[in-house]
Amino acid sequence: MRWVTYRHHKENADRLGLLVDEAIRGLPIGASLLALLGDDGERMARAAERAHSDPAEVVARDAVRLRAPIRQPPTVRDFYAFEEHVKTARQRRGLEMDPDWYELPVFYFSNPYAIVGPDDDVAIAPGSAEMDFELEVAAIVGRGGVDIPPDQAETHIAGFCIMNDWSARDIQRREMKLSMGPVKGKDFATSLGPALVTPDELESARRGRAYDLTMTASVNGVEYSRASLADIYWSFGEMLAYASRGTRIETGDVIGSGTCGTGCILELSLVHGADAYPWLAPGDVVELAVDRLGTLRNRVVAGAPLRPLR
Numbered sequence: 001m002r003w004v005t006y007r008h009h010k011e012n013a014d015r016l017g018l019l020v021d022e023a024i025r026g027l028p029i030g031a032s033l034l035a036l037l038g039d040d041g042e043r044m045a046r047a048a049e050r051a052h053s054d055p056a057e058v059v060a061r062d063a064v065r066l067r068a069p070i071r072q073p074p075t076v077r078d079f080y081a082f083e084e085h086v087k088t089a090r091q092r093r094g095l096e097m098d099p100d101w102y103e104l105p106v107f108y109f110s111n112p113y114a115i116v117g118p119d120d121d122v123a124i125a126p127g128s129a130e131m132d133f134e135l136e137v138a139a140i141v142g143r144g145g146v147d148i149p150p151d152q153a154e155t156h157i158a159g160f161c162i163m164n165d166w167s168a169r170d171i172q173r174r175e176m177k178l179s180m181g182p183v184k185g186k187d188f189a190t191s192l193g194p195a196l197v198t199p200d201e202l203e204s205a206r207r208g209r210a211y212d213l214t215m216t217a218s219v220n221g222v223e224y225s226r227a228s229l230a231d232i233y234w235s236f237g238e239m240l241a242y243a244s245r246g247t248r249i250e251t252g253d254v255i256g257s258g259t260c261g262t263g264c265i266l267e268l269s270l271v272h273g274a275d276a277y278p279w280l281a282p283g284d285v286v287e288l289a290v291d292r293l294g295t296l297r298n299r300v301v302a303g304a305p306l307r308p309l310r
Helices: 042-053 083-092 150-156 169-177 236-243 265-272
Strands: 002-007 015-020 023-026 057-060 065-067 076-079 107-109 121-123 135-141 157-164 190-197 214-219 222-228 254-256 285-290 294-301
Touching: 002 023, 015 042, 023 042, 065 190, 076 236, 083 265, 107 236, 135 214, 135 236, 150 157, 150 236, 157 285, 157 294, 190 254, 190 294, 222 265, 236 254
Parallel strands: 076 254, 121 294
Antiparallel strands: 002 015, 002 065, 002 190, 015 023, 023 057, 076 107, 135 157, 135 254, 157 190, 214 222, 214 285, 285 294
């Protein structure tokens, strides 16, 4: 199943629909993806049957505006799960891999109020001159729990979507020198979409700790990044298990994979030079594509001016 949240261009209300080929089979107004989650998938299956047999409407995907599948998740946790990305960034700073990275699937909390959908504009963080994209995949929690065993945690995943963890690298760098963060270098925008794709749609591509799905990033039509989700070191089950250790994860929580190898300008510029991969600027269009998950496209626009605190 491929679920989308959408709205007609002249409406202010979101709708929920099942994406079949290039048509959306909509449910009645008021239905939401978050409301379908929380059980073993029975509500989602019943809703899919209704969307096939008795849809409230059938519209072309191009005739409506897609939104983030879940507009305001309860929490957003972003992990650091691709070894190539971590190793490259650390090597260029003269650092070896920390052994704890292989023991702890670390993450940070991002901002659930800053979720951005497909084709939405993304404003540069106030005061930043080093805007970056990050190519990721996110799992959406379908069923909450506490202290979930790693071998059971994947059954708590409702589906997957593409994630762009936008970053203001100059702000992030200053914050993390103070042993806190990332904070304002990250919390201004996180893109999710274009659809929530249920795990059964990916099962035939399973390999290693994840799925052999090609991940690419392009800026203004030029490919920057190419990797496979199968290259991930920490599985989504392990990440969910760690997130739930000693606490709860809840229905609708977002679990980001972290950036894949080559999946951001920071990493590319460290390897190939800043001239080859300049920071993003207003007017740039970033497209992240993942096999079976679709394409997530956003245009960068100028941000608000920086207001000093004192």
